[in-house]
Amino acid sequence: MAHVAICFYGVPRSLKHTHKSIFRRVIGPAKSLAEIRVIAHFFDERTVLSVNGAPDGSIDAREAQLLRPDHLEIEEPNLCLAHRNFEDIIAFGDAWKNENISTRNLVHQLHSINATTVQALRDGAEIVVFVRPDLKYWDSLKPVLQNALEDGPDRVYLPAWQSWGGYNDRFAVAVGPKAIEAYGQRVTQMLNFCQDTDAPLHSELLLKYCLDKSGLPVEFIPNRASRMRASGIRVWESFGDDEATIRHQVRKAFLWNLLDRSGLKPLAKKGFRFWKSLRQ
Numbered sequence: 412m413a414h415v416a417i418c419f420y421g422v423p424r425s426l427k428h429t430h431k432s433i434f435r436r437v438i439g440p441a442k443s444l445a446e447i448r449v450i451a452h453f454f455d456e457r458t459v460l461s462v463n464g465a466p467d468g469s470i471d472a473r474e475a476q477l478l479r480p481d482h483l484e485i486e487e488p489n490l491c492l493a494h495r496n497f498e499d500i501i502a503f504g505d506a507w508k509n510e511n512i513s514t515r516n517l518v519h520q521l522h523s524i525n526a527t528t529v530q531a532l533r534d535g536a537e538i539v540v541f542v543r544p545d546l547k548y549w550d551s552l553k554p555v556l557q558n559a560l561e562d563g564p565d566r567v568y569l570p571a572w573q574s575w576g577g578y579n580d581r582f583a584v585a586v587g588p589k590a591i592e593a594y595g596q597r598v599t600q601m602l603n604f605c606q607d608t609d610a611p612l613h614s615e616l617l618l619k620y621c622l623d624k625s626g627l628p629v630e631f632i633p634n635r636a637s638r639m640r641a642s643g644i645r646v647w648e649s650f651g652d653d654e655a656t657i658r659h660q661v662r663k664a665f666l667w668n669l670l671d672r673s674g675l676k677p678l679a680k681k682g683f684r685f686w687k688s689l690r691q
Contacts, residue, residue: 412446413560416536418527418595419451419478421520425545425639426474432548433478440553441540444560448534451480451544452526454488454519478544482530491522496602504611517614521598528595532588537564539591541583546636547645552584555632559586567594567622571631572651577615578622578629581636593625600624 417438441447453475475483495518507513524541531539538559540552555568564587570579585594601612604620622629638646 413444413537414535415441415445415447415538415540415556416527416531416534417441417447417449417540417542418524418531419449419453419480419542419544420523420527421453421543421545422456423451423453423472423475423478423544424456424641425643426477427471428639428643429545429547430474430477433542433544436548436551437540437542438478440551441556443553444556445538448481448531448536449478450482450527450530450534451475451478452484452486452523452530453544454523455485456488482534484526484530486523486526488519492518495522495598500601500605500612503605503609506611506613514612517612518598518601520614521601525596525598528591531595532591536591537587539585539595541585541594543582543636545639545641546581547639548582548634548636550634552634555584555634558630559584562586565589566628566630568630568632569618570635571633572635573615573649574619575613575615577613577617577619580614580618582634584632589625590627593621593627594618597621 438447438449453472455472472485475485492515497515497518500518501511501514505511505514527541528539538556540556559566559568566586567590568584568586570581573579573581583594585591597617600621601617604610604617605612608616608620610616635648635650637648640646
């Protein structure tokens with residue numbers, strides 16, 4: 412049987428909300444087709460920060476065990492920044508305009524992906540499924556993995572939605588060592604991307620840059636997944652449905668404008684924060 416590595420990275424936030432979908436639609440389908448190893452690299456973060464720097468929930472490090480990993484590595488945060496040329500990278504600007512909070516998070520994420528990639532290749536993986544632990548997966552990966560086994564190596568399967576001018580980097584299936592390295596070791600190309608494009612580091616654009624540079628074929632898949640906050644709140648995702656996105660934004664704007672005109676907006680925000688605290 413083929414050897415498949417399922418790699419988790421970043422921080423194990425939201426796993427109590429996502430692990431059932433991960434087993435049902437990622438790990439279970441892979442196990443029915445191949446020999447698998449679950450590899451995880453996480454940072455020892457205890458508090459989740461939102462993109463504006465405000466606390467957005469706590470992290471229980473024990474949740475990593477919900478994945479039943481065969482290999483688990485825990486690393487202190489921030490130590491990788493100097494090694495990954497963070498200061499040189501942020502000199503090219505801040506793509507998210509939030510005082511480099513998102514850029515810092517991206518560097519950590521790519522460093523973590525690289526750690527799982529090194530371990531997967533060391534284990535002799537032929538196919539690697541790269542999985543964010545904070546996503547709730549809606550569709551089985553079994554058809555994708557079946558295609559990967561039949562179509563052979565040197566290709567990458569990516570979600571077809573939310574590419575933001577590049578490629579969606581939420582999750583992926585990489586087939587063959589060349590594809591595994593191109594996707595999983597993007598951290599080594601961060602500064603090259605900034606220098607070659609003379610632009611700030613950007614997650615989706617970096618992925619396209621690396622895969623275009625590798626010459627690997629990219630196949631787009633319809634599989635969907637939604638981000639889950641540590642508080643249990645599911646983030647809206649359009650999945651490529653522009654009309655649905657517009658309707659969602661209109662409804663959201665209407666609600667907040669209504670609350671603003673009625674003078675209830677501060678109270679609504681206070682109530683929402685209280686509700687989030689109860690779910691943590």
